[in-house]
Amino acid sequence: MIEKLSFIENKYKELSQRIIDPKEMEDRAEWQKLVKEHGEIEPIVMKYKEYNENVTRLEEDKEMLKEKLDDEMKELVKEEISELENKIEKLEEELKVLLIPKDPNDHKNVIVEIRAGAGGDEAGLFAGNLFRMYSRYAERKGWKIEIMSSNDQGIGGFKEVIFMIKGKGAYSRLKYESGVHRVQRVPETEASGRIHTSTATVAVLPEAEDIDLDINPSDIRVDVFRSSGNGGQSVNTTDSAVRITHIPTGMVVSCQDEKSQLKNRDKAMKILKTRLYDQMLTEQNAEIAQERKSQVGSGDRSERIRTYNYPQGRVTDHRINMTLYKLEAFLDGDIDEMLAALITTDQAEKLKQVG
Helix, strand or coil: CHHHHHHHHHHHHHHHHHHHCHHHHHCHHHHHHHHHHHHHHHHHHHHHHHHHHHHHHHHHHHHHHCCCCCHHHHHHHHHHHHHHHHHHHHHHHHHHHHHCCCCCCCCCCEEEEEEECCCHHHHHHHHHHHHHHHHHHHHHHCCEEEEEEEEECCCCCEEEEEEEEECCCHHHHHHHHCEEEEEEECCCCCCCCCCEEEEEEEEEEECCCCCCCCCCHHHEEEEEECCCCCCCHHHHHCCCEEEEEECCCCEEEEECCCCCHHHHHHHHHHHHHHHHHHHHHHHHHHHCCHHHCCCCCCCCCCCEEEEEECCCCEEEECCCCEEECCHHHHHCCCCHHHHHHHHHHHHHHHHHHHC
């Protein structure tokens, strides 16, 4: 750990010099990048400086004990040594937390995709419940929601709904939501009162910024067609719906929610970029050693992560074995307690690797 901290300290000194060097000012974008990196490692360097100062004081006190001291002075030095040892131990833990690799996507907006899974109409209604849950959570956080694409059932649920959540730290809070969500309840149409199990898949993707991904225009095919389904009389009278195919991967995105072909194209491109960026990240993560992956779940869409049990009024996250008996409040967006536990577990696992 000390070796790593010394490297960061030297890097900080080098960056400090380059930031004030007039030559670096020629390229504004490069200079801003250096300033950002400098700001990110500064808390680590300041904490490491404090750590070193205390280690030096401890060594000095230990040397002092070897000298001839009266009993009162000796006790004072021993007391200070004990205090310094406790402080150094605490600083070591703080440094370990600061050394946890930061997710470069944590500050980003997210695109959330919810799809009905097994269970027919009931799965679609559950997908609608999840959409409302995340919408209510976003409201509590003061984040904005924009529906990108939706395919509703006509009975209050969704076969699929894709939406963006814009807000500081949206990805850092919601990234653990990817996976299969399962509901156990008695459907309103079930006369015998039998409990049915249905599922919906959730994918939480960091929004791809233009600097993250550059799509070659020759790699995409754009088709326009007439919208279908709900949307008012004017939606169906023009070829406003857009389907974009990414030829190298075969990935297809359709958008028809807007009356404007241009708006549908913009939304479809945003979804396509985000999916391609997510695919790129997934491939990169697969190449990284196992210990660098998130320990609270792989984020795999096929992994069953949570069960919402209506008869018992509980919600259980299977990755951390946590059960909350407040299902109604949870589905109304009160999910921070669960998210905080997932983040804490993930950090604890990563701390082991730093140590």
